[in-house]
Amino acid sequence: MTNQNVVVASDRKFSNIGLKITVTLTNSTLFSGADSKALPAPGGGFITISRKNILRKPTDTSDQGGNKINAWVNSLRASSPTRLKSSVAFSPQTEEQTSWIARHPSALSKFEEIVNASKGKKIVMFLDYDGTLAPIVEDPDRAFMTNEMREAVRDVARYFPTAIVTGRCRDKVFSFVKLAGLYYAGSHGMDIEGPSKKRRYKKGNHGVLCQPASEFLPMINEVYQTLLEKTKSIPGAKVENNKFCLSVHFRCVDENSWGTLAEQVRVVLDKYPKLTLTQGRMVLEIRPTIKWDKGKALEFLLEALGYANSKDVVPVYIGDDRTDEDAFKVLRNRGQGFGILVSKTPKETHASYSLQEPSEVKDFLRRLVQWKRLSLRQV
Numbered sequence: 493m494t495n496q497n498v499v500v501a502s503d504r505k506f507s508n509i510g511l512k513i514t515v516t517l518t519n520s521t522l523f524s525g526a527d528s529k530a531l532p533a534p535g536g537g538f539i540t541i542s543r544k545n546i547l548r549k550p551t552d553t554s555d556q557g558g559n560k561i562n563a564w565v566n567s568l569r570a571s572s573p574t575r576l577k578s579s580v581a582f583s584p585q586t587e588e589q590t591s592w593i594a595r596h597p598s599a600l601s602k603f604e605e606i607v608n609a610s611k612g613k614k615i616v617m618f619l620d621y622d623g624t625l626a627p628i629v630e631d632p633d634r635a636f637m638t639n640e641m642r643e644a645v646r647d648v649a650r651y652f653p654t655a656i657v658t659g660r661c662r663d664k665v666f667s668f669v670k671l672a673g674l675y676y677a678g679s680h681g682m683d684i685e686g687p688s689k690k691r692r693y694k695k696g697n698h699g700v701l702c703q704p705a706s707e708f709l710p711m712i713n714e715v716y717q718t719l720l721e722k723t724k725s726i727p728g729a730k731v732e733n734n735k736f737c738l739s740v741h742f743r744c745v746d747e748n749s750w751g752t753l754a755e756q757v758r759v760v761l762d763k764y765p766k767l768t769l770t771q772g773r774m775v776l777e778i779r780p781t782i783k784w785d786k787g788k789a790l791e792f793l794l795e796a797l798g799y800a801n802s803k804d805v806v807p808v809y810i811g812d813d814r815t816d817e818d819a820f821k822v823l824r825n826r827g828q829g830f831g832i833l834v835s836k837t838p839k840e841t842h843a844s845y846s847l848q849e850p851s852e853v854k855d856f857l858r859r860l861v862q863w864k865r866l867s868l869r870q871v
């Protein structure tokens with residue numbers, strides 16, 4: 493009889509009220525033939541836990557591949573917005589949240605602190621797309637940003653060099669942002685293009701500055717085709733071709749099939765040791781094993797702008813996802829600029845400040861523009 497630590501979190505009924513309980517049960521207690529079990533709930537009543545809503549911890553004693561899959565799937569579950577939102581609803585000001593906010597205060601409430609540190613220096617803006625400029629939605633092809641956000645980004649770019657740094661394909665993100673005059677770093681920074689002088693953006697490689705993974709293009713396309721085939725029978729699964737990397741989306745897949753989908757990805761990837769897997773919000777991302785990420789893209793862009801060794805530059809990076817942590821880390825290591833994490837819930841991060849959601853990002857960008865306009869008038 494083995495003891496298991498399990499996290500009960502996925503029953504829709506209970507996630508609505510933010511119930512997240514860790515219990516220790518024995519295998520025999522849990523599944524002695526039954527598919528579900530009633531347990532006393534905190535505050536009275538009972539909760540029913542079933543086989544399907546037990547999240548095994550990644551330390552389960554299964555084989556290596558199985559372990560990996562469990563870890564990915566559990567991690568995806570943990571980052572599921574339903575669960576994150578519900579834990580806030582359950583207890584709005586936990587000690588954890590209060591201490592997290594103290595360590596990563598709102599960039600809006602600390603706006604003066606940020607601009608005071610930037611006086612006389614050159615701000616360079618780096619903006620992630622999904623979850624930062626556009627809210628997270630089910631269909632990745634419909635992740636549009638609002639016109640108000642577009643105006644805010646356009647205005648910011650008038651005063652500060654601005655780059656969109658995204659996991660998306662560069663052309664795709666441009667079709668959402670639709671602003672010439674910005675830098676676009678697609679495929680997690682593996683496809684960087686400089687600003688276009690023309691108002692209309694043309695698809696292609698006109699002002700390309702950096703494509704460190706171009707040799708991987710045929711391999712990525714091959715894996716894309718294979719994954720399309722292997723995942724077509726899993727309802728809701730979506731494979732997105734982001735040019736130098738791929739995204740496998742779990743958001744619309746029934747939770748019971750997450751393991752199957754993750755297993756398909758693992759089986760395919762096992763044949764490609766030169767590709768690696770990272771994780772985003774309900775997505776597994778496949779990319780070349782080169783030492784390049786959003787942090788490297790940030791450094792590349794600072795150099796391209798002539799600020800590689802400048803003490804007078806303040807890079808501000810706003811992002812919501814794990815892949816943005818590479819850029820936050822670079823800023824920490826440089827001791828320069830500010831990382832701002834977009835999140836409603838406490839998360840481990842290298843960012844210094846936080847904003848809760850894209851609408852707050854828009855407010856922050858607008859305030860930055862107002863501050864700049866005012867300071868120009870005062871000169």
Ligand SMILES: O=P(O)(O)OC[C@H]1O[C@H](O[C@H]2O[C@H](CO)[C@@H](O)[C@H](O)[C@H]2O)[C@H](O)[C@@H](O)[C@@H]1O
Pocket residue numbers: 620621622623627628629630631632635657658659660732734738739741743772773774775777813815
């Ligand atoms: O670096 P980012 O700009 O944040 O891109 C990361 C991934 O974003 C997109 O997926 C995410 O947003 C989708 C639309 O809201 C959502 O459906 C999905 O669950 C999220 O993971 C994009 O589709 C991916 O290709 C990017 O890698």
